[in-house]
Amino acid sequence: QSVLTQPPSASGTPGQRVSISCSGSSSNIGSNYVYWYQQLPGTAPKLLIYINDQRPSGVPDRFSGSKSGTSASLAISGLRSEDEADYYCAAWDDSLTGRYVFGTGTKVTVL
Amino acid sequence: QVHLVQSGAEVKKPGASVKVSCKASGYTFTSYGISWVRQAPGQGLECMGWISGYNGNTNYAQRFQGRVTMTTDTSTNTAYMELRSLRSDDTAVYYCARFLSGTYLLDYYYYMDVWGKGTTVTVSS
Numbered sequence: 644q645s646v647l648t649q650p651p652s653a654s655g656t657p658g659q660r661v662s663i664s665c666s667g668s669s670s671n672i673g674s675n676y677v678y679w680y681q682q683l684p685g686t687a688p689k690l691l692i693y694i695n696d697q698r699p700s701g702v703p704d705r706f707s708g709s710k711s712g713t714s715a716s717l718a719i720s721g722l723r724s725e726d727e728a729d730y731y732c733a734a735w736d737d738s739l740t741g742r743y744v745f746g747t748g749t750k751v752t753v754l
Numbered sequence: 755q756v757h758l759v760q761s762g763a764e765v766k767k768p769g770a771s772v773k774v775s776c777k778a779s780g781y782t783f784t785s786y787g788i789s790w791v792r793q794a795p796g797q798g799l800e801c802m803g804w805i806s807g808y809n810g811n812t813n814y815a816q817r818f819q820g821r822v823t824m825t826t827d828t829s830t831n832t833a834y835m836e837l838r839s840l841r842s843d844d845t846a847v848y849y850c851a852r853f854l855s856g857t858y859l860l861d862y863y864y865y866m867d868v869w870g871k872g873t874t875v876t877v878s879s
Contacts, residue, residue: 645798675861675862676858676861676862676863676864678865680799680866682799686871687849687869687870687871687872688791688799688849688851688866688869689869690865690866690867690868693863693865693867694858694863694865699867731798731799733799733801733865735862735864739815739816742801742815742816743789743801743804743815743864744801745791745798745799745800745801746798747798748798748799
């Protein structure tokens, strides 16, 4: 149902770099900012990246966001066990009224 | 410190209504909006809409239009979300979140920076 597509899973060993893609279209990522949220197991989501590549205070610089055309990416460098969580991209979609859309979500596993 | 405290879990029968509250503290309530996001069991996030803390203007996602009402009480810094005609597929955790919107480099931004812990709503006969 979501218009933003993410891979269902990604994994890496501690210290590795993991990248998560978010694919959209011209009505959402192609013409609007992208945001990323982290949801640790059993907890509420947390803002990780805003306006494509900005980190809120307190978010480690191991997390970085980028956007190109109708796609965006979240990279986690120096992977740590506490990074094991679900990650969601999000963007405004111009095609429908009041539509703030989330991606399908990616489960990151630290091996 | 910014906090959003939500009301407790609810169990409702199909066709009933539910009203979830979200009490804000630690910031100027009227300077930000409140959004409502739900998450069905094992599923992803879905934005239901938001309400301005300044003037009460609302913006509902199309699929909830006519079934949801979001309100605020600025005297108690509390936001409310009422969902009517409940169905079994409305069973979900409902989150409120502080909502920021504006312009940056001539483009609009919209995001949620602080979230409540969530309210579980179960719809079952």
